[in-house]
Amino acid sequence: MEREADIFVGTEDVGPSSDSGSQPHVQFDRGSVTSSNLFLDLVGEVVLTLDSDGLSWQLVPDLEKDLDSSSCLDCKSEVETGIKFSDVYAVELINWGLIHDSLLPNAGGIFLGHGSEMYRFVVHGFRRSKSRHSLWVLTAYTFGHKDLQTCETRVEQINNSVNMEVGRPKNLLVFIHPLSGKRNGCRTWETVAPIFSRAKVRTKVTVTQRAGHAFDVMASITNRELNSYDGVIAVGGDGFFNEILNGLLSSRHKAPYPPTPTEVIQSVGNVDGSPAKRRFSSGSSNDGGEFLSDPNGTTTDTSHHDDCEPLLTNSEAIALGVSSFKMAGTGTELNITDQDPAFSFPNERFRLGIIPAGSTDAIVISTTGARDPVTSALHIVLGKRRCLDVAQVVRWKTSTSSTDAPSVRYAASFAGYGFYGDVITESEKYRWMGPKRYDFAGTKVFLKHRSYEAEVAFLDVKSEDPIIDNGLPDSGRRRSWRLLRNPKKAVCRVDCVVCRETLKPSQMLKNVASTSHIYSEDSRWLRSKGRFLSVGAAVISCRNEKAPDGLVADAHLSDGFLHLILIKDCPRTFYLWHLTQLTRKGSNPLKFDFVEHHKTPAFTFSSSCDESVWNVDAYLHLGLKFDVKVSPCP
Secondary structure, eight states: OOOOEEEOOOOOOSSOOOOTTSSOOOOOOTTSEEEEEEEETTTEEEEEEEOSSEEEEEEOHHHHHHHHTSSOTTHHHHSOOEEEGGGEEEEEEEEEEEEEOOOOTTTTSOOOOOEEEEEEEEEEEEEEOSSOTTOEEEEEEEEEESOHHHHHHHHHHHHHHHHTSTTOOSEEEEEEOTTSTTTOHHHHHHHHHHHHHHTTOEEEEEEOOSTTHHHHHHHHSOHHHHTTOSEEEEEEOHHHHHHHHHHHHHTTOBOOOOOOHHHHHHTOOOTTOOOTTSOOOSSOOSSTTOOOOOOOOOOOOOTTOSOOOTTOOSSSOOOOOEEEEOOOOTTOBOOOOSSSOOOOSSOSSOEEEEEEOSSSOHHHHHHHSOOOHHHHHHHHHTTOEEEEOEEEEEEEESSSSOOOOOEEEEESSEEEEEHHHHHHHHHGGGGGGTTHHHHHHHHHHHHHOOOEEEEEEEEOOOOOOSOOOOOOOTTSSOOOOOBOOOOOOOOOOTTOHHHHHHTSHHHHHHHHHHHHTTTSTTOOEEEEEEEEEEEEEESSOOOOSSSTTOSSTTOOSSSSOEEEEEEEOOOHHHHHHHHHHHTSTTOOTTOBTTEEEEEESEEEEEEOSSOOEEEETTEEEEOSEEEEEEEOOO
8 A cells, every 4th residue: 555645845944933833743653754855964955754664865856966967976875865763762852053064066075164054953873884794883863954843843753753663771770890891891881871861761870899799789679679670781891791690690580400410420321322330431432432522503604704793694684782681481480579579580671781891792792793882882772682591500519528508600601610710710810910811811821731630411412403513533532633624604693593493482392391301311411521621611602802703603692502612631732723723713623633512401510629610701610510501592
């Protein structure tokens, strides 16, 4: 059906009009189309059209003809022609002022600085950077007209359409880590605060005063007050986000504890069905009771993409930035009282977001593709969201002589032991160095080249992918330490088919069922025992500026799996080879003989040492026995 166009033509008054009732009030229906002549700053007189999708404008015919016949051949092509309502975050009336002339065709492409005074309004939005599609750049289009009523009408119409965009937050909790990264947390917030102000998003800002401050606030805030907010924003790094996440979940997400690692390991079965008491070696062969490395389960080759930013496609799909976590509801017990209503999980409305100000900002880079505070702020005010899996890390034992109660932490990106735990421990001694302390601590730990005796059991998941590449050498037991062939990878992007399939109702039920029975007698568990330089569990790819592809390039954000990476004891030079591969885009750091990579929803860990340290999203977690499982996003 053809829509009826309601055309408005601007008047030609030469001075400011004080008669705001000179034109009747217009109620704008987003399904209709309206047009009027206005002046666009630095462009000239345009015909501004509002339809159901957004704003568009074009030069009036006479000016367009002048540009076509001018010597400034590139002027016309560089003029923006419109913006969608989904990309507009604010519009404001700024009253009487100067609108500059257009780029004059006979002036050699130079703005002369002349203009006329009139009433003005500004449409605030963004555009994608031409050099990096994931980087969002602020834009502001200033329109003017001699008649105040015309400007007020357009502002009201645009505001009504922008307010119809669903999912945009109105009230947020903001925590700022002033010492995060290069101690620029407060400056980072000052940079993006005007974006929230223009978008009329109310913010309650807390600048943390000590370690654990944000955790304490989130853990103690009442559910009634929490329900009055649309989300929580962390201005800081991955560790600060983890602190807020754990503060939110610690007193509210009451999932039952899984069995201890000892109970799981005692019931582990072998690939060939032999008794569980049979000792597993730490080799790489698929015979003699040893196990296969689990493939990534991905077949799409992305090497032909020019733009390999995370979460981006070559289409116009929008990268989703505000990280929304959703925990599996099976077995969840919530404390419900008459005085304090429950804060439910999953929660469709409440979201967690990050504005990067940390040392690595892996979560932001892995979700938006850009380590840029303005880009993240725009994702938040525009209501973009992305589901993230969250790993539950349960510590059962801190020392050989203790009998501790279980302790739970949640991880949104990574948990690691050995090299990863030693680096975070060593770096605590050099906090005065800022982000450089990780390089310094990493070098010291690498030179020590310590390995640890441990036992890991993981839930074996059969790949549904017809292409199986376990990356194991034909000789099985031969340890040549060579780099194996590069498998095909499917990077997680916007509208990712893997994550989208996971979010289907049928797949959600399958995921919930699988996570509810991962410790049942029907579960198939495999085991690796030996000396390890590191044990890592990546919930997401963990991309950062030093590891452009992350730890696992094709890890997905919400597929219900984590990636278990076991680095077996090997010569220092070969371990350096592995670490070097992490720093190279398009490389394959996981396909070495001494690296085992398993895609799994759960694993258990038992250390043979007197003490061990885990790095859980940049937080120290001491313990000898751990159980880790991922809660898929329903």
